[in-house]
Amino acid sequence: MTSELSPDLVIPEHIGIIMDGNGRWARERGLPRHEGHRQGTENLREVLQACGDFGIKYLTIYAFSTENWGRPKAEVNFLIRILETVIDRELRELHQKGVRLRHVGSSSGLPRQLQRKVQEAVELTKNNDSLILNVAFDYGGRAEIVRACQRIIEDGLEPEDVTEELFSQYLYTANQPDPDMIIRTGGDMRISNFLIWQAAYAEIYVANCYWPDFGREELKKAIASFNNRERRFGLVSEQLNGS
Ligand code: FPP
Numbered sequence: 206m207t208s209e210l211s212p213d214l215v216i217p218e219h220i221g222i223i224m225d226g227n228g229r230w231a232r233e234r235g236l237p238r239h240e241g242h243r244q245g246t247e248n249l250r251e252v253l254q255a256c257g258d259f260g261i262k263y264l265t266i267y268a269f270s271t272e273n274w275g276r277p278k279a280e281v282n283f284l285i286r287i288l289e290t291v292i293d294r295e296l297r298e299l300h301q302k303g304v305r306l307r308h309v310g311s312s313s314g315l316p317r318q319l320q321r322k323v324q325e326a327v328e329l330t331k332n333n334d335s336l337i338l339n340v341a342f343d344y345g346g347r348a349e350i351v352r353a354c355q356r357i358i359e360d361g362l363e364p365e366d367v368t369e370e371l372f373s374q375y376l377y378t379a380n381q382p383d384p385d386m387i388i389r390t391g392g393d394m395r396i397s398n399f400l401i402w403q404a405a406y407a408e409i410y411v412a413n414c415y416w417p418d419f420g421r422e423e424l425k426k427a428i429a430s431f432n433n434r435e436r437r438f439g440l441v442s443e444q445l446n447g448s
Pocket of ligand 1: 225230242246268291340416
């Protein structure tokens with residue numbers, strides 16, 4: 206399947222996606238917002254398949270932010286139900302395909318039964334490694350950093366022990382590579398509290414289409430764009446090119 210992409214292309218190892226625009230997608234069709242979320246969930250299947258086919262190893266999806274609790278209650282409940290439905294309906298197939306599911310974020314605001322389902326899904330798939338799917342649900346980058354600080358203090362570490370490497374180990378994404386690229390759909394050029402530590406050197410790609418319309422072809426365009434970037438990590442071009 207990778208033959209769809211030129212063999213010369215560098216495939217990002219870790220992609221983060223801000224799946225934005227479900228509401229606008231629905232509004233433009235005269236549909237209620239939840240139809241946009243429903244279609245966005247369908248689209249996730251296509252994008253997951255494409256990620257697997259293209260050899261992407263880590264995918265982090267921003268499904269529900271700490272700020273999303275402020276949305277109307279019916280929408281919040283709908284999004285929580287989507288998480289449950291995805292686990293109920295898709296877990297078996299994801300597991301068969303070798304997908305490892307991880308939860309990035311807090312689960313304390315979720316119903317107990319769903320907390321258990323999430324834990325069980327994480328446990329069931331923990332030895333899979335074809336694709337690591339981090340589901341950011343009740344996730345915020347600032348909350349993640351505060352939690353890391355609290356845990357470092359609880360562990361009694363001394364100031365001189367706290368390095369960037371150690372700090373990374375206290376984040377939800379411990380032991381995972383930082384994202385190489387953050388994709389945001391829906392046209393807005395913001396990071397919206399997503400992986401704010403981990404995305405320090407990520408390439409940002411903004412797609413103008415809404416999330417339900419961001420399919421395999423759009424992902425290919427994002428990967429092509431990634432290949433046209435020069436990632437300098439604070440150095441100058443000459444250092445990278447060895448001249
Ligand atoms: C942003 O669009 C999207 C969300 C807040 C939810 C994203 C969730 C999914 C795509 C479903 C998959 C979920 C799981 C749990 C696997 P928006 O509502 O902010 O759109 P708008 O900016 O057009 O209003």
